[in-house]
Amino acid sequence: MANGACDDGLPAAGPLHVAMLATPGMGHLIPLAELARRLASRYGATATLLTFASTASTTQRAFLASLPPGITSLRLPPVDLSDLPRSATIETRMRPPASWPSSPTSSARTDAARAAGVGRTYLFNPTNLHMLSLLLRLPELDATVPGEFRDLAEPVRLPGCVPIPGSDILSPLQDKGDPCYRWMLHHAARCREADAILVNSFDAVEPEAAAVLHRQQEPGRPPVYNVGPLILTETETKSSLRAACLEWLDRQPPRSVVFVSFGSGGALRTEQMRQLALGLELSGQRFLWVVRSPSDEGAVSDNYYDAESKEDPLVFLPEGFVERTKDVGFLVSSWAPQIEVLAHEATGGFLTHCGWNSTLESLVHGVPMVAWPLYAEQHQNAVMLAEGIGAAIRVPEPKRKETIAGAVKELMAGEQKGAAVRATVAELQKAALEGVGEGGAATTALAEVVDKWAT
Structure with a gap:
């Protein structure tokens, strides 16, 4: 699971510039970079990708170096992870450098953006609507589900989603005693504070969830835009x-x-x-x-x-x-x-x-x-x-x-x-x-987001 935040940083009169903070890991960075490519190619936007130096692999550095002009990157200072045990989960390893767990929001990041004068914050969820639905409902589930998810006799039922057996629920939610669970719960509750949520999915792959999140506006929930599929578009085979x-x-x-x-x-x-x-x-x-x-x-x-x-x-x-x-x-x-x-x-x-x-x-x-x-x-x-x-x-x-x-x-x-x-x-x-083509659903959704940035 991954996330990124997109902050539109310049007034409407100037060219569009978007700052993007990516959760550690190539699987999280790639779709955010592809979103930046799409904004650059269609709207002439520039972008800055903020990454974490402590998790910068050789592959990540090469990938960032291959991005086109107008998409730059900055590495945040490294964080020492040597005190974590070898058995630590990836979600636990993500939390220290990112200052928050692997979830599509960061209250610390949002607060910092607003303190810096960025008026609007958009969350980018590089997973899917099922994942987003779980996070939007997590505070409610925490209050109503007794014990651990893995011990549930019945699957977890979320609006528009396929019933998920408790043992298949997101791995870091499987132990309520783990500090990572509490961090995820805290930030899941705050994801509703975003101005909008962009999701790397498309309606046909999860149609019922799309119907719920796109067409049924729930009070207190940001609008949701499917802008995917965003996948790696430029690769190079060298060896x-x-x-x-x-x-x-x-x-x-x-x-x-x-x-x-x-x-x-x-x-x-x-x-x-x-x-x-x-x-x-x-x-x-x-x-x-x-x-x-x-x-x-x-x-x-x-x-x-x-x-x-x-x-x-x-x-x-x-x-x-x-x-x-x-x-x-x-x-x-x-x-x-x-x-x-x-x-x-x-x-x-x-x-x-x-x-x-x-x-x-x-x-x-x-x-x-x-x-x-x-x-x-x-x-x-x-x-x-x-x-x-x-x-x-x-x-x-x-x-x-x-x-x-x-x-x-x-x-x-x-x-x-x-x-x-x-x-x-x-x-x-x-x-x-069809969705990413001219006039397609993803193209139209992204255009709506850009129109909001321009107003």
Whole structure:
């Protein structure tokens, strides 16, 4: 889960300049930067991206350096995180540098902006309407839900949203005794103070939630604008290894390969990694797998700030796996050019952690998904995608080689559920592309926001 604040900093008479503060992490920075690109290309706006020096990876620095003229960046002073235990969750690690937890608002940031003379503050939620709905209702849920969410017998029902089992609710809300929970509750209550909320989603992927948040104006709630999908639009493949995976895809039949990646931060346990390998082999499907070293001692978000494996991840694979699957599989250590892989005609499925950036990238390129969520809001996303809109097949528990193989094979070749998912994703791809085109829903929504800034 991520957020950013957008403050329009100049009077209407001058050119539009927007200051944007991004939560730590590439998954949060990318959609905010893409929003800045869109404002620059359509409205001639300039932007300043404020990031945190303590979490600036090599990848982040290279990404910021690649942004076009007019979009600049400033790094805030570093914060020492060395006193945090290795097992600390990503939400806890975010809170110290950002001075607030991972939620789409920051009272401290809002107060500082207003103290500096910025009259209006717009929140940018780079996840989806389901996530926003949860946060808008969190104070009410805190008062009415006894005990922990994970212990609820019935799913959590939010207006317009797919019912979410308590165990799938946002990870940092699973322990009410954790200080992070109280921080999230505090800031969720203040998100209604924003002048408006921009969301990186589109109506077709969560239509009922859109109907509630867009068309039913609730007293005391800011207007909500779907301005997505905002995904990475400019990428560059530099290394021979990265190029090699695309060359391998060139030799595969159309829609025949399942791409396997858990995002820039996800880490599996050793046994999960072993079962995944055996499941891919058992499925009989071609696969391109971004392999990272497992994490048995840290958190499932262990790679969040640094996606590079610290040791050769291939040594953790089952004995003989690489040799047995050399004719149908391609293994890449740590990183692959995800946009190019998803856009390739040979890619027919995506086994994903259901991070929202990856989800949108998959939908924009028309690639159906196998859902394997790990942390943050990913479990909620998996419920919405699999049980709500029908754009994914979720790997059932327990995640053993047989269940993994079954989900992958059904997605890629199934004539019932798999076929339905593939058809749904094709329709969502069409809606997503239409929305960001001239006169589309996202384009119109952003134009309404810019009009407000100009008045």
